[in-house]
Amino acid sequence: MPLYDIRCSHCEGIFEKFLNMQALHGQVACPYCKTDTVAAPLLTGGRVGLQVTERWRPRNGAEQLAGQGAAGPGAHAGAARSSVLHNCKGHSCSICLT
Structure with a gap:
C-alpha cells in the first residue's frame, strides 16, 4: 500500500x-x-540528488586491508608488512618492532 x-x-x-x-x-x-x-495525492519532488564531497582513502596498507581506523601491530606507517593479521612470536618481529 x-x-x-x-x-x-x-x-x-x-x-x-x-x-x-x-x-x-x-x-x-x-x-x-x-x-x-x-484523498487527492499531491505532486511532490521525484528525485533527490546526493553529492559526495570527500571520499575516504586508506593512509597505509593496514587500513586498506582492515578498514578505516585500523590499529595494532603493522598499522603504523613504518611497518615492513602491510598486514594487521600477522601471527608472530614477538621475537625480532619486523612488524611489531620488538
Missing part, C-alpha cells in the same frame, strides 16, 4: 496516509481539523 501526501481542502494541512488504489479520490479524515477531505 503506497504512502501519499494529502492536502486538506478545509484547513490546508498536509498529512501522509497509506491508501490503496481504490481509496484514491475518496474521502479521508484530516488529522488536524477532523473533517473529511478528498
